[in-house]
Amino acid sequence: MAEIEIKGVGKTFGAFTALHSIDLTIKDQEFVVLLGASGCGKTTLLRIIAGLDSPSKGEVWIGGRRVDTLPPRERGISMVFQNYAVFPHLTVFENIAFGLRMQKLPQAEVTRRVTRTAELMHIEALLKRYSGQLSGGQRQRVAVARALAMEPDVILMDEPLSNLDALLRLEMRAELKGVLAASKTTTIYVTHDQVEAMSLADRIAVMHGGDIIQAERPVEVYRNPAARFVGSFIGNPPMNFLPATAAGEGRWQVAGLTFEGPRVAAPQIEFAIRPEDLHPADHGFEAEVRVVEPLGPHTLITASVAGVVMRAVLDSTLALATGDHITLSPVADRIRWFDLATQKAIA
Amino acid sequence: MSETTVRRAGNRVFIAAVVLACVWVLLPIYLLLINALSAPAEVTGFPKRFWPSFDLASIRFFLGFKGVTSALWNSVQVAVLTMVMAIGAGAPAGYALARFDFPGKQAFRFMVVMTRAFPLPLLALPLAVLFIRVGLDDTVIGLAFVHTTLALPFAVLITYSLFSGIPYELEEAALTLGCNRVQAFLKVVLPLAAPGIAASAVFAFVVSWNEVFASAVLTIEHRTLTAFLLQSLDVSPLPLKFAGGAALVLPALGFIFAVRKYLFAMWGIANR
Structure with a gap:
């Protein structure tokens, strides 16, 4: 023992x-x-x-x-x-x-x-x-x-x-x-x-x-x-982070979209999502594809969302090329929030 | 001139330099050997033979010369004592330098080398006076102390590089496997360092063996071979000088050749 x-x-x-x-x-x-x-x-x-x-x-x-x-x-x-x-x-x-x-x-x-x-x-x-x-x-x-x-x-x-x-x-x-x-x-x-x-x-x-x-x-x-x-150390590619601005009680503005989020007083916090939790959809982040890396089972894309670099792991059957515009939707229950000052997760 | 001719000329200069260096070192040794291994009559005669006659009369004469055997014995005693003391003090210092960070480490390393900066003639007279006062004059142990001072910097530097080359992780592994510090040293470091320590000991032996100035100043009755030969240089016949020279040079050369790899390590040339 x-x-x-x-x-x-x-x-x-x-x-x-x-x-x-x-x-x-x-x-x-x-x-x-x-x-x-x-x-x-x-x-x-x-x-x-x-x-x-x-x-x-x-x-x-x-x-x-x-x-x-x-x-x-x-x-x-x-x-x-x-x-x-x-x-x-x-x-x-x-x-x-x-x-x-x-x-x-x-x-x-x-x-x-x-x-x-x-x-x-x-x-x-x-x-x-x-x-x-x-x-x-x-x-x-x-x-x-x-x-x-x-x-x-x-x-x-x-x-x-x-x-x-x-x-x-x-x-x-x-x-x-x-x-x-x-x-x-x-x-x-x-x-x-x-x-x-x-x-x-x-x-x-x-x-x-x-x-x-x-x-x-x-x-x-x-x-x-x-x-x-x-989040940024574990996972390859690491988590994506986007700035989130307060938009009323528990609502946050992230790259042109509004999300239900934590009820905290801060004017700005951070929105985080893993690359594999982003999926192409009709409604979501407007992204411009910068790099396409086919890895076999899936394709890794690097895209620009509201001026921030984001990565997404997508199905490899998707036909994408540099310069394409796609819409990426985050899986709702996989979204995480971080405090800007303490860098800690907000429950 | 084309590039190849330049390179060829460069090669020739290089080869010439190597040959010159070899002759510079080997010719005196060759002449020494020829004369030591020839009959006394041949030594004084001319022209010289290319091969020695392997007549041992000169050597026999040398060994039979009054005082030679006791001088030889003194030389051996002083050299062995020097060897023991230089390693006894030098190896722990080398280990400390290799393993520990302590205040004044750089200064200590510098001091170790600095001990060689003072010319021995400058120290010899005060030393002689001091030795007479404390009763160490004309003793084997007293001379060994002086020789230890001369050999110690090399002992420290050689063992320092030796211990530095043994990963500390090996000692730490031994500590986690049930050793205390002393056991870890004895069971892991010492077996790995032993050949190098032996080499460093041999070097200390040779330093003492070859040293002549302190020996000549500090001993009268108990002369070492070098001091004895120096003293009798003007009165001894030629064959004796050659035989004595060979008796001094050969062991030193042989020892140094045997441990050359570790002496290079002292200057960080060899990578082990």
């Missing part, structure tokens, strides 16, 4: 604040992805949980034990590093056995665990090799096997797939998900790749500027972004 509690954790490097005050509770066996652009503090947070960095303030609890003053080896964690960190002077077998030998487990148990995790990661044939004789993907497997062999309560992963080529990344992603689910560990996974985050996570914690903006199920994060940043 390893629930992780992060209470008010902050980190400053000199004058630079990497983390403001992070509060996050991760349930036992949950798979949480820390998602954000580089420099958002996600790796710093992971390293603080691992014990490789110490927080400037706040507490970290793992499995009901306060661990922020303990060294990494006493926290019941193992970690997979971005560059794999496979020891070059040891064979694959000894790499996987490294932590077990530190625990002084009997040889039979070491062999049993190494063999089992090697089978799990499909590297049984490589046990006698050195890291220099392995491909990137194989090193990645060794790194994961080494972490799993420890049978830790918590596995921490720092962008483990970012150095693999696209095809291998896809394959490893699916495999990791299966292996980690079976291992019943709590997992914290850092990535800047939103597709990776969506596909792996039980819960995504979106980070930006040293804060967690939103921590919810992937679909929830996608459908109901808590802040403008989340």
Whole structure:
């Protein structure tokens, strides 16, 4: 059982604040992805949980034990590093056995665990090799096997797939998900790749500027972004935003159309819609097509609506060309509103 | 002139320069070897032979010369002590420079190199006086201290680049796998750095082995081989000089050649 509690954790490097005050509770066996652009503090947070960095303030609890003053080896964690960190002077077998030998487990148990995790990661044939004789993907497997062999309560992963080529990344992603689910560990996974985050996570914690903006199920994060940043960061292409001007009680003027919206006092807020929630219709936004990108299953168009660039994902059978005028209608229950000042979603 | 002729001329200049550099370095060594491996009569005679006669009389004479073996033994002792002390102090400094950010790091790196800026003759006399006062004069350990000072900057710089080349992630991985800092160093960093540390040790050995000035000033009875040969230069016969020269040059050359890859690393030329 390893629930992780992060209470008010902050980190400053000199004058630079990497983390403001992070509060996050991760349930036992949950798979949480820390998602954000580089420099958002996600790796710093992971390293603080691992014990490789110490927080400037706040507490970290793992499995009901306060661990922020303990060294990494006493926290019941193992970690997979971005560059794999496979020891070059040891064979694959000894790499996987490294932590077990530190625990002084009997040889039979070491062999049993190494063999089992090697089978799990499909590297049984490589046990006698050195890291220099392995491909990137194989090193990645060794790194994961080494972490799993420890049978830790918590596995921490720092962008483990970012150095693999696209095809291998896809394959490893699916495999990791299966292996980690079976291992019943709590997992914290850092990535800047939103597709990776969506596909792996039980819960995504979106980070930006040293804060967690939103921590919810992937679909929830996608459908109901808590802040403008989340909508613009997650989704490819990202959410479309249009300015909305107050037009009476709960009514908003958006690019010449009037919508039912939130009842707030602000003179201006923001209207947001995902590209796939725009459909050609008789009544809607007047759009002038700028770019047409056929992608196979659908066609991505970039269009200008009232001087603002918008993207729409349309059916690929539609015959469209640059300069065409179309009318795009937003799906009513998919419209989201954001406050201009706070950048937060308005319910 | 066409482009090819220019390039060919350039090539010729380059080859000539390489040949010149090789001759510059190799010719004295060649002459040294010829004479060291020839009979004493041949050394003083003329013309020289192209191949040495492999007569070991000169070497035997050299080894039998009074004071040579003890000087040789002193040289070895001082060099080994220098090696141990230079690595003992230099490797931790190199590790600290490679791994930690601390106030004054740049100044420290500069100071390390600065220790080589003072000419030894300037320091030798005050040192001799000081050594006499504390009773370190004419001792193997006293000379080893001076040689350590000379070898230390190189030890620090070589090990610094060595440790910098070992990813910190490896140590961190060891920390998450149950090691404390010392264990992580011993089990992961040390095995990876060992060949380079050995190279740096050899270099310290050679620095001490070749050093003559401090040895000549600070020792009287317990001369190292370099100081001994320098002292007896004007009174010793030619074969002895050649044999002594060879005895000094060959180990140094051999050692440096064996560890050249790591010495390049010190200047960041090699990428490991």
